[in-house]
Amino acid sequence: MKISFLRIAHCILICASMGLGNPVMSQTFKAVENIASRRAPWLVTKLAFSTIPTDKGRDVFELSTRNNKVHIAASDVNAAAEGLNWYLKYYCNRSMSHMGDQLSPLPKLPEIKKIERVVSPYPFRYALNYCTISYSMSFYRWEDWERELDWMALNGVNLMLAPVGMEGVWQNTLKKLGYTDQEAKNFIAGPAFGAWWLMGNLESWGGPVSQDLIDQQVILQQKIIKRMHELGIEPVMHGFYGMIPTSLKNKIDIKVIDQGKWVGGFTRPDFLIPTDPSFDKIANIYYAEMKKLYGKNLRYFGGDPFHEGGSSKGVDVTLAASRIQKVMQQNYPSSTWVLQGWQSNPATSLLNGLDKSKTLVIELFGENTNNWEKRKGYEGTPFVWSNVSNFGEKNGIYGKLQRFADEVYRAKNSEYGQFLKGIGIIPEGINNNPVTFDLMMELGWHNEHVDVKQWIKRYVAYRYGKSSPTLEVAWQLLLETAYSSPKVQQEGPSESIFCARPAIGIKTVSSWGTRKRNYDTSRFAEAVRLFVSASDDFKHVETYNTDKIDFVRQVQANKGDVVYQAMMNAIEARDSDAFKVISSKFQTMILQQDSILCSTKYFSLNRWLEQARAFGKTSADKVNALKNAKAQITYWGPDTNPRTDLHDYAHKEWGGLMSTLYLSRWKTFTNDQLARMTGGSVAPVNYFEMETDWVNDGNMHLPKVISDQQVNKLIAEILK
Template structure:
């Protein structure tokens, strides 16, 4: 009787399993990516589950009877495997700077099965700043595309602090805050990153209830999709940041964090030793669970970030308690910390459970803190690089260093602490080669041969091999994409975007105008690249890169014209100044016309995105003001000397021909008046900037025809 029951149970189990198999298949989320982005591949795609390789993610590729089989140990590995086939067999690709995903009539065959194992546990993506500089106004459509790209590039751990407004609203309500007090604390949509990092409060607000609810729903969609694609979100944890007026409502121990860049008042730090810390933290995590569930395993948040004072705090005890409260609310969670400047302090790390800590080494293209700080005192870490600050335009990326340093760290004394690689750009709409390379390094156990890889990259980026393109890219590797031993925060900046002055060394406070490569040699590479235009006619990836390379060429040349202007001022040569300044203005307008032909270089795209983001009229107006403020003077509005002005400047059509050109025209007129012995005050650039922000213009593009664009590029390359 018992044997018969067991047989019945076994039969029912097998029938149930067969039913499940008949109605579902492995990695449906990955198949859905193919359906959305390259449907021509879906019918021939077979997905299969295989075991991990000694705990490491793995994928295998093979073809049979016109079908391509992607066998993988996880959804993340399956998506990477799909992209590997797409890139290296179909010569197709997806990027933030154009797609090359046209259909193939026949799926390419794989002669020998490919088996790739990731040597790393994590392939990490995003900086808090990316959320604001690139994704401030993302809708679900934008996030869906973003997550598809992340998955295809093997990302399995991604910063995802969207919708934290709802968590903080619920928390502060329970602490007795009024609705106005809550929205006075929450930052606007373009400044949320710095609010969450404890750098400011309220700037860019107020936000409406509709917007808070909108972001909560958006985050819920993001988390659901990430789970389907095998990606873990890094949420925003409670690390002691509180509104600076909470001390007026309760008798608590805080450390005033003073001022951040630009003169912003920072939120306070609530000492973890104070019993009120647990009260706030427990409410915060309860609100997190209410909105986003309890299936969360990673939390970010950095006390004393970027200059915050820790004086009066026992760092080891503080770190230990922050982590303990996190663990009490989310057992087994990992605290993700930013390895930036002096963060996290050794003393803070000393109090942590290292098994539940992960440090993201941010600035790998310039520093080797992982080595100097002994693997962050033997704490698990991810090697990554920022590469771009403020989403400024500029051809840049220390590609050889990426490959060399990852391999060196992997074979160093601290190899056991190296748990992954990652991309941490402040803005991601630039230099697609840098992100492709960095994330692919997550699947290479050997030292990557960059010159060989770049040939494969151009093949899949442009759809076919070209000797002309290969020669051009060989030059780019030796120039703009080289790896000089100099500390540089992102790409070299364009003088066009600078607030006018004499002898400008940088456009933004921490940037540089210096070109650490041979600009004449770079020009030769651009000429070669442009010469291949007919061969790649109508291809978005080529056209986008062509515009970007010519843009860089023009920005480089502008340095010499600016130098001539400065020399004319110093020698009081009025005619020379008039001549060089006229040429300078002409170059700005040429640049604006060039960039008007690509959606990736349009002010209108960014502004329209901000309007589409808000639901109500007031939300739309505020989002538009956020968008314009961020790329010009940043803030605050009461500080004309803010060192954040032009930090996120953009060489975009619509910005160049308006506020940037206007500033330079005012400067030029002022200098001409001075050289003509007229007593004229210096222009008030900050006033011009704030007035520009207040205007509701969207600066729609006046794009050129193909023929006009080709002629313009020809003239620009020939210096006309």
């Protein structure tokens, strides 16, 4: 049989686009050049790329300079991107982050005296939590995703959760099952709550969604997947694991398990028993719609049955897991099921039903737990060591940095090291503590044990563009305080009392958080004073100024705890005069906090709200997106439950939020307590009503910008 040249060429192109074989065109690293063009255009003409073999199957890059060119030799495009970032960080003192960039041009190309060769010990460098997609990325448009993917590639991420655009898959699936267009839309959550919909925690909350929004997200996801393939990043899509609308059982005869209520009072979607005859049919429709929208070149799928308390009563979990994986394999042969190692999931009974060679567990809570060890490498299942470190994208200086390095090294050299296949970052919110993400992702390229006290010296230089003895000392103190690794379990950073729904004797701001500071706050304040003392040398450096505001914000939040306790003492003593003075000071501190936070876009409420308003095309979508944005960071939901334990779960110390809702709540509390002290009849304060009114008022809360001189004066007052 004769095969035409065009047909051969077409096959080569398909193989290249799918990452099969090793065609020359797939190794030109044009995608990495494009990153340089977008982020460091001053460097792009000085780059030269070449391909080298893997190091015994492991990703590798080599850096050298000759003839006034930076030569990056790499085993694939992803390693080449990491190589570019390595050169930027460790030779140019330049970096990109979610909290500011330091990518200004250099007058002269830094030389590499001898070839530097770096090998990754792990096949996977993983990123993102379902929650990140909603807490940080709810309203991302293409330019935001393009920047995000550039950062991911530069940090060596080659496996990334990417469940954008699942609205279209579900809409098409449900319509094939007899749903009307509106009935299908009624199942879908709003843009700020999609994570918990996909995890089987709720349905419809935050809606309704429009067809324009569904179509917009499908197009966006197609762009995301295309760019991920170009950058050597495998997308983790959302698989079918049995989650179905609670209404489906009313349309077809199926066996389901009622999943009961999730936190906040939300009704969970049902779980379709995988042994039911309809399971394969529905799963096949779902995956067929996935292929139509996003193609056949997908190899990783997430989805966790019984997430956070879902019921498995009456289910043969081992058999169910086998059936879920089987239908996944039938639709996407050789695909891998990616499971979250969170709480008791994945259960041993579930893992027992799986082909473990096609399974990957992401250990989420590594900063506090060692489930990989307790469960003997998840009973012999490939796993990725990760940490959450941030919950709800709450502000707070936090990250057990040395523990990250210690646990990764310990796991790699343990008897279960053969199952450790990578490292990852699993934050619920990514716009915070950039040092935690830099360290974790770089651990994916270290074979040796990392001493963070030494590593941080190089971080200081590339984070701020140059080193400074003052900043180095300040950062060593930060490592000994807020960034230390105490053997204390806590969910994310210690919370700010300013953001709490007012009450007497507040233990936590959010239901599962902590107000306790597990470090010496006076030494932390000393570190911040040192850091701020370098302002004259770094006053035009965005990354320095962003960190300065964040560190000072934390000092003020820490001082807020002391003043709150004084308020409580005055209430207990029924000393109204003292209470007036102290509560006035507390409110002044909130306003000071608001003012310094408004001085940078990274701590601005308006920035989040503008993202939401720009998200949709129609006026209805814009109004709904704005409500989603404001509800998520306040009472969360639902509208009908004033006692929701999700309120303030995603609270923020943001300029514009501090001076409006939070200040109003504390003023109301003050007036209420003063009235009680005088013995008058006082009705209970309805804080939930205050929060819902704030969410629905349509206010965009423009930041109240103050001068640099005023900011510096406020900082000096806070640090006294």
